[in-house]
Amino acid sequence: MSSDTHDQIPVTVLTGFLGSGKTTLLNRLVRQPAMKDALVVINEFGDIGLDHRLVAEGDEQTVVEMSSGCLCCTIRGDLSRTVQKTFDAIERAGGEPFSRVIIETTGLADPAPILQTLMTDYWLAHRLQLDGVICLVDAASGVSTLNAHRESQRQAAIADRLLITKTDLVDEARLSRLAEHLNRINPAAEQLQVRHGEVSAEQLTGGAQQRRAEQWLSAASYAQVSTAVGMAPPAAGSLISILAPTSGPSLTRHGEQIRSFCFTVEEPIAPEVLEDWLDLLMSLMGEKILRVKAIVKIAGREEPLALHGVQHIFHPPEPLPAEACSDGISRFVFITNGVAPAAVTQLFDYFQPERAI
Template identity: 45%
Template sequence: MSLLPVSILTGFLGSGKTTLLRHLLGQPELSDTAVIVNEFGEVGLDHMLVADSEEKIVELNSGCLCCTVRWDLVTTLDELYAKREAGSIPAFSRVVIETTGLADPAPVLHTLMNDPKLAARFRLDSVITVVDGVNGLATLDRHEEAVKQAAVADRLVITKGDLPEAEVDTLESRLGQLNPGAARLRAIMGEVPADALFGAGFYALEERGEDVRRWLREEAYQDAAGHDHAEHAHAHDGSQAHAHDVNRHDDHIRAFSIVREEPVSGARFSLFLELLVANRGPDILRVKGIVNIAEKPDKPAVIHGVQHLFHPVAWMDSWPDADRSTRLVFITRDVSRDWVEKLLDALTGEREETDPVLQAGDRRE
């Protein structure tokens, strides 16, 4: 059975999520989409509804379904799926969850990865974060929620892209430093092609090759790790980056990748993940990667985790390319790359000496 893709649409208050969603739902590619909105959302889609808004599930003019989270996400998704299977609602093939502007997206990611019933029916497709082109820089400075929303994204959409180029370039560079692996797009009046936002590729194991490289994009994280403390780093598109400011909330956010050429023991790698979560779980905002497990050298393991929860390991049928190295991408809060590397090497046999820092869960940068 093919798992249904679920995308999370997040972004701070007033960033333009609903405008973007309204545009997306008008595109033919999303005509068979189910949308779940949080009942505390700042702007509704009432003008698009063709059924009584008091009903839990309504049909939009676009042909899409829309429902409101009144109890919890598991109940809502379970009900949607049951009605789909019974034929009482149109057979949607995608779900989009719109969070509130102040929401931390991590609990939604936790739910999708941790609930066994949902994991048997749905798969996480992408996290799309909308950033206000006018107020985005100030919002990132003042609100840690906005920083986390940007840090965990696979797609970053800057709204009001018709602003002067220099203003948007500055924001885009800041976002590039915060989350170098995420694709960055600009939207004018919410207009972005649907195919640019969906199909991020992680955990879509039926797709390989370039898809996996796009998912990991370890080159971007390696480049960012080498320029963490540059006064005037350059963005990947050559534009000037936002000047380093020690008072920014995202000064605590780190994005980096770790690559290891030699296969690792499955038991040792599992222990690495367990200790990583036990020591710094809340600060591991996101981990994803492919791993060369010594016991299964021809089938790479795919891992994906958010804070203290990891999706069950999945196995690809074959390597996506000639490179059989382990490639891990981390987005962390106040957790240094050096500490993670020492922990990994100590537990996988790369490093023989013991380090008391590892046991303490070092917070030093």
């Protein structure tokens, strides 16, 4: 995949548990001028009820045009096939290119597979670039939903922005408890309070890649683990024990142990060390690593790289301006299910030259 992403269309994934207010939010968003020429992709089980008029209909899918000028299609099976057919239909009709894409998931869906599809599908990866993951959380039932449902935990854990909806139904004390609960799951995600779905499209979409990366990698938000290249290797046998399942209190009733932490490396990382470490990490723990974002200082390279991974799938690295890593420290943010920070640091150290000798 080319590193030139200027012509790629930004895509936002909109998630949130049942009753969190996605339909209300979408109805507000599609009427805003900033959403003109956008494509909204909804799940066929979603009760959208958007204000629209029919443009084209076929056996596989329906494409509708809304009053604001943006378009909507329904997922019927494969996401990639649905989006391709929509693009082709609009091109045949002589329509304007899409300015952005919004993908709405069902309330019971883990959004990770959608992110993986955007990264791995050849057609999508060359045309779309992930702009962010938005998760809606119901202020009235948010804490109980997060405690009771695995999907809700995962939706909140991998989000870039958390929209707290129905805030008019609860008092400040309850809002504060929910905010604290979400902060334990996903410390660096921006939290926005929303009433009646009233939020501007600009608050949810767009923004420079560097600003988004720096917000996610706000080191002060996370539990910290760090290493300096060349530190003493772990004792023999300790790696096996550190990879064992972790113990401790669970955040949910289903055994989920959502953890978030920032791993920093103080010296430039050799490219082969980075590749081998991530390959082994994903092979051993990929299903338990919900999301990874990083700004990495590579040895022998002036520009740092931005990394983004979901479980065992990584997007191709993208170069960032040198000032994104002005202190020369690489920062990795991990959102995991039951992976101890020590497992990450121990694996990294095993690939240092001193260990090989």
